[in-house]
Amino acid sequence: MSIDTAAAFDVTDYLRKQMMPHFLCPGCGHGMALRALLWAIHDLEIDKDALAVVSGIGCAGRLSAYIDANTFHVTHGRPIAYATGLALARPDLHVVVITGDGDCLAIGGNHLIHACRRNLKLTCLMLNNEVYGMTGGQVSPTTSQSRLTTTTPLGNAEPHFDACALATAAGAGFVGREVTRHVPKLKELIKAGLRHEGFAFIEILSDCTEIFGRKNEMGSSPEMMMRQKSELRPSAYRDTVDTPFRANDLPTGILARNDRPEYGAAYRSAAAAARNGAR
Amino acid sequence: MNVVSAMPAPAADVRLLSGNHACALAATAAGCRFFAGYPITPSSEIAERLSLELPKVDGVFVQMEDEIAAMAAVIGASMGGLKSMTATSGPGFSLKQENLGYAAGAEIPCVIVNVMRGGPSTGMPTRPSQADIMQARWGSHGDYPLIALAPASVREIYDETIRAFDLAELYRTPVVLLYDQVIAQLSETVALGAAHPRGRVERKWASGPAADYKPYAADGDAIPAMPLPGAGYRTHTTGLTHAEDGFPTQNPEAVTRNLSRLFSKLDGRRDAIDSWETIHCEDAEIVIVAIGISARAAMRAIEECRAKGVRAGLFRPVTLWPFPQAALREAAAKAKAVLVPEMNTGQLRLEVERVLAGAPVKGLNLFSGEAIAPAQIAASITALAKEVR
Numbered sequence: 166m167s168i169d170t171a172a173a174f175d176v177t178d179y180l181r182k183q184m185m186p187h188f189l190c191p192g193c194g195h196g197m198a199l200r201a202l203l204w205a206i207h208d209l210e211i212d213k214d215a216l217a218v219v220s221g222i223g224c225a226g227r228l229s230a231y232i233d234a235n236t237f238h239v240t241h242g243r244p245i246a247y248a249t250g251l252a253l254a255r256p257d258l259h260v261v262v263i264t265g266d267g268d269c270l271a272i273g274g275n276h277l278i279h280a281c282r283r284n285l286k287l288t289c290l291m292l293n294n295e296v297y298g299m300t301g302g303q304v305s306p307t308t309s310q311s312r313l314t315t316t317t318p319l320g321n322a323e324p325h326f327d328a329c330a331l332a333t334a335a336g337a338g339f340v341g342r343e344v345t346r347h348v349p350k351l352k353e354l355i356k357a358g359l360r361h362e363g364f365a366f367i368e369i370l371s372d373c374t375e376i377f378g379r380k381n382e383m384g385s386s387p388e389m390m391m392r393q394k395s396e397l398r399p400s401a402y403r404d405t406v407d408t409p410f411r412a413n414d415l416p417t418g419i420l421a422r423n424d425r426p427e428y429g430a431a432y433r434s435a436a437a438a439a440r441n442g443a444r
Numbered sequence: 445m446n447v448v449s450a451m452p453a454p455a456a457d458v459r460l461l462s463g464n465h466a467c468a469l470a471a472t473a474a475g476c477r478f479f480a481g482y483p484i485t486p487s488s489e490i491a492e493r494l495s496l497e498l499p500k501v502d503g504v505f506v507q508m509e510d511e512i513a514a515m516a517a518v519i520g521a522s523m524g525g526l527k528s529m530t531a532t533s534g535p536g537f538s539l540k541q542e543n544l545g546y547a548a549g550a551e552i553p554c555v556i557v558n559v560m561r562g563g564p565s566t567g568m569p570t571r572p573s574q575a576d577i578m579q580a581r582w583g584s585h586g587d588y589p590l591i592a593l594a595p596a597s598v599r600e601i602y603d604e605t606i607r608a609f610d611l612a613e614l615y616r617t618p619v620v621l622l623y624d625q626v627i628a629q630l631s632e633t634v635a636l637g638a639a640h641p642r643g644r645v646e647r648k649w650a651s652g653p654a655a656d657y658k659p660y661a662a663d664g665d666a667i668p669a670m671p672l673p674g675a676g677y678r679t680h681t682t683g684l685t686h687a688e689d690g691f692p693t694q695n696p697e698a699v700t701r702n703l704s705r706l707f708s709k710l711d712g713r714r715d716a717i718d719s720w721e722t723i724h725c726e727d728a729e730i731v732i733v734a735i736g737i738s739a740r741a742a743m744r745a746i747e748e749c750r751a752k753g754v755r756a757g758l759f760r761p762v763t764l765w766p767f768p769q770a771a772l773r774e775a776a777a778k779a780k781a782v783l784v785p786e787m788n789t790g791q792l793r794l795e796v797e798r799v800l801a802g803a804p805v806k807g808l809n810l811f812s813g814e815a816i817a818p819a820q821i822a823a824s825i826t827a828l829a830k831e832v833r
């Protein structure tokens with residue numbers, strides 16, 4: 166864990182000050198996720214002009230508007246597909262996707278699995294708060310079992326996705342998970358994802374204090390974080406591969422990694438070879 | 445305003461091409477450097493041809509996981525600065541409407557080809573139709589303007605594909621190229637070099653100091669200059685209603701101002717956008733209004749009828765949306781009746797009735813998956829002429 170750059174990092178250098186105050190509820194974990202992303206950008210010295218952030222719809226989707234970069238707030242579930250076009254057109258840009266659990270795994274699930282397979286260089290941050298917060302707290306594909314939401318008044322009876330296992334199975338070159346509580350650790354994970362030459366999927370376990378926490382009587386923001394602390398343990402992925410999602414020991418950190426050829430580079434080199442008469 | 449410079453006409457390059465292949469070749473000639481698509485009959489030849497052509501010109505072809513993703517990727521690439529396009533048919537056109545609305549609202553140039561096949565739903569994948577005329581105009585939710593072009597021959601597909609890119613880039617709007625399965629897969633000889641207007645248009649890019657720049661503030665021409673990512677503007681693009689600064693707003697004045705400008709952008713340029721062809725309308729007692737292969741059949745029917753002393757003429761919208769209404773009113777001013785042959789239950793007729801309010805308008809509708817034959821149109825002209833004489 167490196168916190169050595171904390172003193173040199175001023176988050177306001179990377180925020181659009183005219184957009185403040187932000188619209189997130191008090192205690193919402195998304196603010197910490199945003200901070201970790203911007204800190205990672207700072208550490209890697211990525212030029213803001215070369216940074217493109219593409220986000221979907223929902224509370225997570227709104228974060229792009231706060232970032233002082235080239236930002237695109239697109240349609241529900243589609244940020245990975247928009248980012249695919251953008252990154253193929255502009256390999257010179259760092260393209261980051263910010264999406265939520267509903268955006269990424271429900272309406273946008275098809276785009277996620279194919280992005281994992283295609284392996285175009287994109288850094289995808291999925292902010293998992295287990296709920297559709299912006300629309301008022303409906304059940305999502307990651308809502309834990311028996312949780313109360315506005316559309317599961319009797320408790321959620323559907324099993325939930327393990328997004329990282331899904332991304333790994335679909336072939337993502339880089340898969341990681343972290344909690345918002347550990348901002349420096351999260352920052353390091355995002356840095357590793359940004360450096361990865363291929364599709365990087367990072368699940369960030371966030372806290373929807375106002376909608377999900379309140380409905381399930383999980384207490385205030387600090388209490389929600391402490392609960393995460395007791396429910397999660399950092400460990401090697403292989404040790405826990407058979408354990409179900411959110412069953413007291415969810416692994417965090419880098420969970421899968423491979424160095425398959427990056428799609429954009431592979432496409433461009435095949436095209437160049439064809440132009441040079443190799444085919 | 446941006447410059448349209450005519451390239452010097454190269455020596456005639458005569459080829460036998462299908463409509464879909466002509467579309468693909470025209471796209472690269474127009475400067476298209478990105479195509480994202482999904483396989484669907486009867487438009488797949490456009491994707492197949494571009495998968496071969498685009499790498500030759502340092503462009504990118506990608507087959508996406510679904511129709512929705514293809515439209516999204518096209519918009520993403522266009523936001524990145526490339527002239528971009530997709531092609532599909534009915535079922536895929538339905539799926540594209542979600543992101544097409546985004547392109548209209550956020551003003552991202554792109555070209556969408558819809559090769560019309562029989563519907564509804566999966567319908568008749570290999571059979572022609574003209575039943576997406578209204579969908580092309582009104583397919584996505586909310587109020588938005590767009591341009592749709594309706595070529596009627598392989599040669600015209602080539603020219604109109606180029607014009608589609610020019611219009612999309614100049615006016616920052618999605619442009620739909622709408623044609624039926626018959627001309628999509630019909631092969632005709634086309635002289636590529638000789639006369640086609642090889643217009644090359646460059647999008648109006650933002651220039652000047654970033655501090656003063658507002659991405660949706662338009663000077664007098666109602667077309668905002670677009671920020672190229674990486675050029676230092678660091679703007680926000682959203683599908684939410686936005687103010688001149690690009691950020692979301694629900695301020696009633698700002699919302700009204702932006703949407704009004706969006707419409708005025710095209711409304712104020714009808715002289716440049718409208719296009720149509722008229723044949724023998726000057727003295728016609730019966731004016732036919734038709735597009736695509738139905739217009740081709742009508743041309744034959746008109747010759748036959750004239751030979752028998754029935755004065756018929758053709759009004760053929762080439763720009764379908766916005767509909768060239770002033771031109772139709774003029775062409776049909778002296779007609780006793782109007783006939784609208786189309787491969788659907790009467791979509792074009794609805795628009796013609798609106799434009800010529802009160803005039804006698806008859807439909808000739810075939811939705812069996814067959815093209816309308818010249819003889820069918822000739823018979824309708826003859827019967828209609830008798831009725832109104």
Ligand code: SF4
Pocket residue numbers: 188189190192193194195224294298299372373374375376377
């Ligand atoms: S609704 Fe939930 S996720 Fe959305 S801003 Fe509020 S606390 Fe955060």
